Amino acid sequence: MKHPVPLTIVGIVLLLAAAGSFYSVDETEQVVITQFGRPVGAPIREAGLHFKIPFIQTVNRFNKNILEWDGDPSQIPTLDKTFIWVDIFARWRIVDPLQFFLKVNNEAVAQAQLDAILNAATRNLIQAHHLIEAVRNSNRAMEIVAGPIREEAVPYVTTVTYGREKLTRMILENAQPKLQELGIQLVDVRIKRIMYIQDVQKKVFERMIAERNQIAEKYRSEGKGESQKIEGKMQRELKTIRAEAYRRSQEIQGKADAEAARIYAEAYGRDPEFYSFVKTLDLYKNLPEKEIEIVLGTESDLFKYLKQTNP
């Protein structure tokens, strides 16, 4: 160990050079190599171990995977003048790291650029369309219990020309050209949330309440109607039953009366004089007792003998 100090220094320098000339690239990264701040060579997009000139060249890493952008909710009027909050988000990736390095440099700047471009595109497209275009995606027939009540607060265009998916694609197509030159590609843009602003929301709630009250009324009157119907049916059946019973009983009794009359007439017809004699005698027998006082002439059949024997 004659020259321990210089050897150690050489060793350390060599080690540093070796460490500085190798770098690894993750699967989620891509790299732009710069030499004194100027990019050299094509961007490295392949993951793994790579070589560069130590000390002179610098590694600038950028994401290769899909990144998120989350817009601030903003208040926008639709074509039918309804104010809504729209909250969109987008996903994007750096497709040209060289352009991205030159024009944007880091992600914070990129996010700010996306804010500006996407917010403007969203505003333009929402303003140019009816609310329904942002809400619905198709014209599928929906099941609705009660017919909707419409007020001026919520103008109502029921059919969709574009729909939500096409509308967001239009936002994307609108924004993409401006992002192209920054090395950014939009993967997709979607509406995360969409809601009425507070004032409109209140009116919508009122409308919903009115709608439900109407439905409740409908059920109530249906109930009354139904019950009246049953009541009416009951009364009708009741009358029918009673009248039918009356008719039948009268018929039966009438027939019996006729039959009895026929029997009497047939028998008594043989000697009407005798019949009235017997019947009259019957009548006498059945006269009420006591109250009746009787005056009989001496000429009567009963007393004629009495008179005759008298001198």
Place this chain on the structure above:
Amino acid sequence: MSSDFRRGPWGKDPRPPEIDQFMRAAQDRIRRTFGGRRFPAGWALVLIAVALWLATGIYQVNQDEVGVVQRFGKYSRTVKPGLNWKLPSGIEKVTKVGIQRIYQEEFGMRTLRAGVRTEYAPERQYEHESLMLTGDLNCALVPWVVRFRIGDPIRFLFRVRNVRDTLRHLSEATMRQVVGDHSLDEVLNKREIIADLAQKELQAALDQTESGLVITTIELGRTNVPEPVQPSFNEVNAAIQEKEKLIYEAQGSYNRVIPEARGQAEKVIQEAEGYAVDRVKSAEGDVARFLALYEEYVKAKEVTRRRLYLETMQSMLPRLGRKFVIDPDQKSVLPLLDLGKKGEQK
């Protein structure tokens, strides 16, 4: 360590003599290996550092995980559960991904503590997540849970940054898109259909992103209308109850009245039948009696006639009140009729 178990926690430390011997022998061997040569402390440190560095290559993958190994950042291999070895830190890196586990994300609600009686955070707190527009431009509260697993660990790790946020955003967007195409009534009553559609849409969106996530289920919580509107919805339910009650009542009185009336009608008819039988039979009886008498009468007209007359008088006279026998010559009978009555009044 097995000796520890046998001794129990209270025994003294009767270190077996073999261990002492073994230790001494080991020390001797070390001394012999490096001989009488000077052994610098620096090299020992380097050796230890190298050993420690190599030890970073040992790792364990749990039963429900896989390990994704990257060499200098580049994907190298996927390893199965168990004890594994990789090139040491700085060269190879392992990320463990729980592919067997089911994860869940909640929207518009939060589980505070899961258990036999799971506690949930008040839903109002998360209304901004669950409040959405329906296809008929009404507002509805739709809370839901997404359950998912990691189907492709490589995509999961490398294709998307911040997979959780991506999932949350996409889930909100697709759920709102599905709800936006359904009426409020459908959202309230057809939760399964909506959950199904949302699952399909979300899976498609996740596949398109190459996020590596697989949705196992989407479950809708209790869909509702915003709180200010709720009383009017309860009102509708009350009205439905009321309607049914009215109908039941009417049906009830129908069922009570009609059978009774039918019974009454039957009674009236039966009475009429009874009357008829009575009428005819008594006519027949009267006639039979008359005819029997008549037959005898025909045989001896005059005698029978007189007999009948006298018999009648005989049975009738005793039962009558006062009787007067008056000569046809007698005029003004009236004063005579009053005779007895005056006496009675006194």
